[in-house]
Every structure is written in structure tokens, then in C-alpha cells.
Amino acid sequence: MALATLPFEKPVAELDHRIAELRRMGGPRLENQIRALEDKAEALRDHIFSRLTRWQMVQLSRHPRRPYSLDYISRIFTDFQEFHGDRRFADDESIVAGFARLDDVRVMVIGQQKGRGTKENLRRNFGMPRPEGYRKALRLMKLAERFDRPIITFIDTPGAYPGIGAEERGQSQAIAENLEEMMKLRVPVISTVIGEGGSGGALALGVTDRINMLRYTTYSVITPEGCASILWRDAANADKAAEAMRLTAPDLVKLGIIDEVIDEARGGAHRDPGLTAANVERVINRQLDQLLSMDAETRIADRRAKYRAMGVALEPTREPEERARARTRRRTR
Amino acid sequence: MTWYARSDTGPRKARPEKTQGAAPTESLWLRCEGCDEVILRREVEKNLRVCPRCNHHMRLTGRERIAATLDEGTFEERDADMESDDPLSFKDSKRYRDRVKSTQKATGEKDAFVWGYGSLGGKPVAVGAFVFAFQGGSMGSVVGEKIARMYDGAREERIPCILFSASGGARMQEGILSLMQMAKTCGALAHFREVKQPYISVLTDPTTGGVAASFSMLGDVIIAEPKALVGFAGARVIEQTIRQKLPEGFQRAEFLLTHGMVDMVVPRGELRDKLVTLIDLMAG
Ligand SMILES: [Zn+2]
Numbered sequence: 311m312a313l314a315t316l317p318f319e320k321p322v323a324e325l326d327h328r329i330a331e332l333r334r335m336g337g338p339r340l341e342n343q344i345r346a347l348e349d350k351a352e353a354l355r356d357h358i359f360s361r362l363t364r365w366q367m368v369q370l371s372r373h374p375r376r377p378y379s380l381d382y383i384s385r386i387f388t389d390f391q392e393f394h395g396d397r398r399f400a401d402d403e404s405i406v407a408g409f410a411r412l413d414d415v416r417v418m419v420i421g422q423q424k425g426r427g428t429k430e431n432l433r434r435n436f437g438m439p440r441p442e443g444y445r446k447a448l449r450l451m452k453l454a455e456r457f458d459r460p461i462i463t464f465i466d467t468p469g470a471y472p473g474i475g476a477e478e479r480g481q482s483q484a485i486a487e488n489l490e491e492m493m494k495l496r497v498p499v500i501s502t503v504i505g506e507g508g509s510g511g512a513l514a515l516g517v518t519d520r521i522n523m524l525r526y527t528t529y530s531v532i533t534p535e536g537c538a539s540i541l542w543r544d545a546a547n548a549d550k551a552a553e554a555m556r557l558t559a560p561d562l563v564k565l566g567i568i569d570e571v572i573d574e575a576r577g578g579a580h581r582d583p584g585l586t587a588a589n590v591e592r593v594i595n596r597q598l599d600q601l602l603s604m605d606a607e608t609r610i611a612d613r614r615a616k617y618r619a620m621g622v623a624l625e626p627t628r629e630p631e632e633r634a635r636a637r638t639r640r641r642t643r
Numbered sequence: 644m645t646w647y648a649r650s651d652t653g654p655r656k657a658r659p660e661k662t663q664g665a666a667p668t669e670s671l672w673l674r675c676e677g678c679d680e681v682i683l684r685r686e687v688e689k690n691l692r693v694c695p696r697c698n699h700h701m702r703l704t705g706r707e708r709i710a711a712t713l714d715e716g717t718f719e720e721r722d723a724d725m726e727s728d729d730p731l732s733f734k735d736s737k738r739y740r741d742r743v744k745s746t747q748k749a750t751g752e753k754d755a756f757v758w759g760y761g762s763l764g765g766k767p768v769a770v771g772a773f774v775f776a777f778q779g780g781s782m783g784s785v786v787g788e789k790i791a792r793m794y795d796g797a798r799e800e801r802i803p804c805i806l807f808s809a810s811g812g813a814r815m816q817e818g819i820l821s822l823m824q825m826a827k828t829c830g831a832l833a834h835f836r837e838v839k840q841p842y843i844s845v846l847t848d849p850t851t852g853g854v855a856a857s858f859s860m861l862g863d864v865i866i867a868e869p870k871a872l873v874g875f876a877g878a879r880v881i882e883q884t885i886r887q888k889l890p891e892g893f894q895r896a897e898f899l900l901t902h903g904m905v906d907m908v909v910p911r912g913e914l915r916d917k918l919v920t921l922i923d924l925m926a927g
Contacts, residue, residue, distance in 0.1 A: 431835075472876030472884050477894060479890050480904050481857055481875040482855035489829035508814075510825060510856045510875075531813045531822040531853070536880075541735040541815060554733050555818045565730070567819055612832040618791060620823040621784030622730035625722070 314374040318358055318366055322577070355577045362526075365549035367558045368534055370526040371506050372468075374582035377587070378437075379406055379421025379464040383505060385587035386594070387412055387419055393450055395442075399479060402443030402542065404435045404467070407450045407457065407516075412591075415598065418454035420447050420515060421464030424505070433553075437506075438471035441484035444514050448488050451495060460498040460598055463515040468533065470511030473594040485514040492517035493614060498601035500594055502572065503527045503559075519613050520597045521568040523559035526578050530557035530567070567620060569597075675699055691911045700911055702848065702870050705757040705774040708807050711772060712915055713761035722792060725785050727754060731818050739816040742778070745821035750776050754785040757808070758793045760800075764919035766926070767799035772807040773847075773854075780810035782854055783817040787824025790858065791831035797842075798835040803922050805843045808859040812852020825857035832858050841925040843918060846873045846896070846905065864921055865912070867896035867904040873905075 317321045329347050332340050347393050362370070364629075370376075383390050386408035395401040406539060407420040422439065425431035439447075447463075454461050470481055492499065501518040507529030523529060534548035537555060556562075560570040575582030673684050677699025687694065689837025691711055692701040703711065706792070709718055714729060733739040733813055755778060758771030771793045773780040790806070813821040835842065835875035846855075851870035859865075867873060874894035882889060892898050909917050912918045 320706050349752060382806055446657055470875065472881045472892070474881065474885065474889065477874050477876065477881070480860070482873075483860040483904055485856040485875070486829065486860040489826055490833045490861055493826070493830045493833045499696070509822060510853050513822060514856075517829075526691070529819060529822075532815055537815050550735075554731065554735065555815070556731050557819065558794075561820060565819060567823060589659050614834065617823060617827040617830045620827055621820050622728045622817075623784045624726050624728045626724050626726075 313581045316366075316369050316373065318362075318369075319577075322351055322355045322358065325354065342609040352576070358388070359577060361380050363549065364528075364552040364558055364561075365534065367385075367526055368528050368548075368552050370578050371528045371579060374426075375580050376505055379423045379466060379504065381583055382464060382587050382590060383410065383419055383421065385584060386591045389418070390419065394446070396449055398445060398447035399442045400440075402435075402440050402446060403433050404437050404439045404444040404471075405447055407447060410456075410464065412598070413595065414603075415458050417598075418450055418459050418461045419463075420450060420461065421437050421504075422467040422512075422515065424466060425575075435471055437467045439467065439511060439514075440471050440473070440476045441479040441481050442573055444470075444484040447515060448484075448491055451492065451499075455495055455497050458497060460500070460602070461495065461518075462594060462598075463499070463501040463518065465501055465503045465512045465515055465529075466505035467508045467511050468506050469508035470514070471613060484585075485510050487541060488514040489517055493617075494610060496606040496610065497589045498598060498609060499613075500597055500601070502590060502594070503529050503568075504590075509531060516615070517613070519601050519609055519616075520570070522572050522593055523562060523568050523592075524572050524590070524596075525559055527556040527559060528561075529562055530555050648780065664748060666714070676701070685770045693911050694736060695881070698869065698910070700870065702775055703772075705752065705772040705807075707757075708772040708847075709757060709770055710759070711911075712805065712807075712918065713763055713768075714765065717761040718759055718770075719758065719761065721796065722758070722789050723753065725753060725789060727783055727785050727817070730784065730818075730820055731816070733816040733818070735816075737809045742816070746777055750883070752773060752777050754789075754885065755782070755814075756786040756789045758789050761800075763772060763805075763915075763922065766922060767800065767802045768922070769793050769802055769804045770807075771805075773809040775809040775849075778814065780854070781806075781814035781821075782810060782824050783794070783814035783821045784824065786814075787821075787827050790824075790828045794828070794831040794835040794842075797836050797840065798831075803840045803843065803926050804835065805845065805918060806858065806862075807845045807847055808850040808854055809847045810854040812854055822853065825853050828858045829861065832861060840920060843921060846899075847872055848872050851875065851877060860904070863925070864907075866898065866917070867899060867905045867908050868914075869896055869908055869910055871896045873899050 332344050335369045360398045390410040392408040406423045410419045423434050425434035443524050444639035499518040501516045502522040535545040536551040537551035538547040539545040562568040572593050579586040672681050674681050675694040678697035680696050692866050752774050755774045841863045844863050847865040850859050852859045896908045
């Protein structure tokens with residue numbers, strides 16, 4: 311197979327290769343041998359994946375064979391109609407968006423889109439949106455709100471694009487505006503991290519009523535390489551930075567940031583995109599049912615309160631006895 | 644005792660903020676980074692830390708900034724004792740907890756943001772300012788919570804709100820919690836907008852990363868100080884990505900004005916009067 315394999319996937323990949331060879335040879339005599347090898351491969355895979363380091367999770371979240379937004383959209387939704395452009399400057403193909411149908415519910419779906427291979431990656435800018443991408447997303451979120459359609463977003467970006475044009479056209483302003491406007495959306499909004507959740511560039515699609523992460527994805531304030539080059543003065547310490555930043559899905563559940571970890575296929579989403587998409591669909595459907603049963607005011611108040619409670623700080627005079635870790639809470643003046 | 648010191652003190656070589664300009668051990672002279680001239684410290688301080696020779700705007704501490712803005716003696720600080728709790732038990736070459744302690748000692752501040760109430764031109768306002776000398780003015784849970792409380796306070800009191808940014812962005816040592824402060828502050832700001840009082844965002848050198856990409860760029864009026872560096876990505880990151888030199892004046896206040904990202908560039912000496920006029924025109 312010419313497809314990319316991560317270093318820690320190699321032992322299993324070799325077994326898979328041998329199984330494929332035996333299959334090609336065929337014959338009933340090999341059946342038992344094949345089955346034994348398959349069991350061995352499964353056991354080895356489970357063993358490796360039960361003890362992944364955070365840095366290995368980072369690599370999985372960036373796996374070149376991982377399903378991207380359009381892979382989930384085609385499996386989960388029907389009638390997807392892609393809309394283009396921010397009506398101000400350009401169409402940014404690192405974000406795809408449009409109306410679609412989720413079972414019988416009509417929704418707006420928006421996702422960051424990486425490319426497969428050099429050519430498509432250049433077109434998709436490696437999934438790094440420019441201001442016009444965020445403005446397209448916001449335009450369509452407002453459109454969804456006007457037509458009373460829930461919004462489903464997929465997050466998968468190394469970060470917002472750092473370039474001259476992006477700065478000239480207000481990358482900061484575009485992200486900032488999305489954060490404020492998403493906070494006020496009257497329709498239900500659900501986000502799912504399907505790969506890399508890279509900093510503000512990810513959050514600009516991530517201010518939502520429910521936040522999910524697939525099991526082998528990450529969500530962080532800066533890339534481990536970026537963090538390492540600043541704090542360890544060497545990007546080669548990215549593995550240490552990944553450990554210290556606690557950026558995996560289980561980490562974010564513990565920190566009270568995300569709502570749910572969605573299981574991937576054994577060995578990662580790329581090994582069975584269909585199964586993984588079915589898991590995503592099930593969770594989104596359940597959450598959507600729940601959110602649709604609430605009124606808009608309650609959803610907005612809950613959304614704001616959820617983010618308002620994020621963060622940990624000490625206030626000695628406010629909590630004279632504890633003086634200990636306590637969730638910062640709303641001030642009552 | 645040094646004869647002169649650099650005018651701009653970074654996060655690592657910070658001199659004690661609370662004693663700045665007052666301690667007897669302080670040098671009488673400083674070197675301006677704008678014109679490289681050695682100038683009498685007293686002369687610079689009298690001029691709101693703007694170089695009298697070349698007009699270079701040196702950094703103010705959070706408290707200096709607030710004092711230079713409000714009517715004299717009207718500042719009432721809020722949440723003064725809030726401090727970081729090291730939620731990730733973060734450690735690089737040093738423990739985050741220890742870094743915070745030593746920065747607290749060096750700056751005399753609990754964290755990188757100071758806010759409270761006061762009056763400006765006789766009218767009540769909520770005002771807050773970043774402390775750049777505190778870990779580069781980085782935003783973690785404490786900064787985010789204080790800013791959110793400032794918007795909440797201004798909303799409840801129905802008064803204008805002024806925020807002075809000076810920050811390198813999010814505080815890495817609080818990981819994802821730092822990132823979420825961007826959403827949290829923007830949520831509180833969205834709520835504040837309901838009372839129809841002006842939110843004035845003043846961008847000072849530097850305002851970048853997650854601070855630029857949230858409340859700083861959302862002012863009803865956005866003012867930048869001359870030559871202030873304002874942008875999303877750092878110059879080094881951009882140069883590495885696009886592999887070309889950045890144009891002269893890139894990401895400076897005047898560049899943002901030309902590209903329609905800020906309303907005005909206002910020299911520090913005129914800022915207070917400008918704020919009074921703007922609030923008079925917009926509030927109530
Ligand atoms: Zn000078």
C-alpha cells in the first residue's frame with residue numbers, strides 16, 4: 311500500500327500486508343492461518359491504541375488518510391448544496407458550507423476542509439481559512455438563522471492562515487466577529503472536532519451549544535510545535551508540549567470544555583469512515599433533538615453561561631475558607 | 644545601579660511595575676528605542692512615556708494607563724486579588740506556578756489585567772488595561788474572567804466601557820482554558836451590547852493573537868496608538884509560512900487604518916480628550 315502509515319501503525323500494517331498476501335494466494339488451507347493473523351492484528355492494534363501518547367494522538371488527528379468534512383457530509387447528510395463566497399472578496403475553499411438534510415431535519419452544515427494530495431491541498435490551503443472563509447461561514451450561519459435551520463459544524467484546521475493578505479483583510483476581526491455572532495445565534499448549533507482543532511482558527515466555528523470531539527482528535531490553544539518552540543525553544547520538543555497542554559478529547563472532557571467524545575473505528579477513523587460517520591450521526595441527532603425541544607432564549611442563555619464558566623482562578627477574599635481551586639463563577643453584584 | 648535602561652521592558656526583564664518611576668535606585672536616564680537617544684527619565688514620564696524627541700510611544704503599565712485616562716483619584720479597582728491556579732499543573736523548563744509567583748513579585752501585579760470603575764470627564768465608566776510586563780500580557784483564566792466581569796459590570800451599571808489592550812495573545816500554560824477565554828469574553832461583550840453604551844477598544848503596542856482575534860477588534864470604536872503592532876499572526880510565523888519579507892509598516896496602527904480595520908490612530912497626548920468627546924457623542 312502506498313498510503314501513509316504512521317510509525318506506531320507499522321507493526322499492524324505489516325500484519326495487514328501479510329494477511330492481504332495470503333488472501334491473494336487463496337485456498338481453503340490458508341483460512342485458519344489468515345484468521346489467526348487477523349486476531350493477532352486486532353489484538354496488537356487494540357494494545358497499541360489503548361496506550362497512545364498525546365503526541366501520537368496529535369499524529370492521528372493529522373493522519374493524511376483521515377476522513378475530512380466532505381467525507382462526513384456525504385455519509386451523514388443528503389441533498390447537500392454547497393454555497394460559495396463571502397460576497398465581499400472571494401470564495402475560500404478551506405471552508406465548505408451549505409444547506410443539507412439530516413434525516414428529516416433541514417440544516418446548514420459548515421466544515422473546514424483539508425485537501426488530499428498537493429494539488430487539492432493548495433486549493434484548500436491545507437485547511438487554513440483566510441478571513442473570507444470565516445466571513446462565508448458567518449454569512450451562511452446568519453442565513454440559516456433567518457430560515458430557522460440548525461447549524462452543524464465540523465472543525466479540522468491547523469489554524470487560521472498566517473499570511474499578508476489575511477492580515478490586510480482582517481483575520482483577527484473576522485474570527486472575533488464569528489465568536490460574538492455565534493454566541494447570539496437563535497438556532498441550535500453543534501460542533502464536532504474531526505481532526506485538528508487549531509486555536510482561534512478552530513474556535514471561529516466552535517462557539518456552539520454542544521461541542522464534540524472524535525476520540526483521536528486534538529483541540530488546543532497553539533500547535534504542540536508552536537508551544538515547544540516558544541517554551542522549550544525547540545519545536546522538536548513537540549511531544550513534551552503535547553503532554554503538557556492536555557489537548558486530547560478525554561482531557562477536554564475532564565477540563566469541562568467539551569460535551570462528548572465520539573468513538574472512532576478501531577485503529578482510527580481512517581480505517582472505517584462509514585462506521586465513524588454513523589457514530590457522529592447518532593450523537594448529532596440525539597443532541598439536535600434535545601436542543602430543538604428548547605426555546606431560543608434558553609439556548610442562548612445556556613450557551614453564554616457555558617463559556618462564562620470556563621476557566622479556573624483563585625479568589626482569596628471571595629472564598630476565604632477554601633482558598634482552593636474553584637470554578638470562577640458569575641459575579642453577583 | 645545602571646546609568647540608563649531600555650525604555651521598553653519585555654516580560655522577562657520586567658522592572659517592578661508598582662515602583663516604576665518612583666524608586667530611588669532607578670536610573671535618571673533611559674534610552675529611547677525609537678531614536679536611540681538618551682533622555683531624562685523624568686521628562687519622558689511627564690510626557691506619558693512618549694519620547695519628546697521622536698514621538699515614540701513607550702509602554703505604560705496597566706495602572707499608569709488607567710491613571711492617565713480617568714479623572715484623578717477616581718479609580719476603584721475590582722477583583723484585585725484574583726490569581727491563577729495552574730489548572731493543568733503545567734511545567735516546561737520551569738513550573739507555571741513558579742513563573743506566576745516570580746512575575747507577581749517582579750511586577751507587583753497578581754496577573755495581566757487591571758480593571759475597575761472611575762469617572763472620565765465627570766461621567767462614570769468601567770475601564771480595564773492589560774499589564775504587558777506580566778508574561779507578555781497573555782490571557783489566561785484570570786484575564787478572561789476579569790474582562791468578562793468588566794463587561795458584566797458595565798452592563799449592570801449601564802455605563803460605557805473602555806479597554807486598553809497590550810498582549811501577545813493567549814497564555815499557553817493554561818492550554819485550552821486560555822483559548823476558551825476568547826469565547827467567554829465575547830459572550831459577555833455580546834450581552835453588554837444590549838444596553839446601548841459605547842465599548843471603546845484602544846489597541847496599544849502590541850495587540851496580537853487571541854486577544855486581537857476576540858474583544859479587541861470588536862470595539863464600537865477602535866482606536867490605535869501610533870505605530871502600535873496589531874495583528875493575528877506574529878511576523879516570524881508569517882515569514883516562515885510565506886517565505887518572503889514583510890512590507891515596511893506591516894501590522895502597524897497606520898497599516899490597519901489604511902486597510903479599514905481601526906477607526907482612528909490617536910497620539911497618547913490627545914487620547915483622554917478624544918475619549919471624553921466620543922463618550923459624550925455616543926453614550927446616553
Ligand atoms: Zn525617541
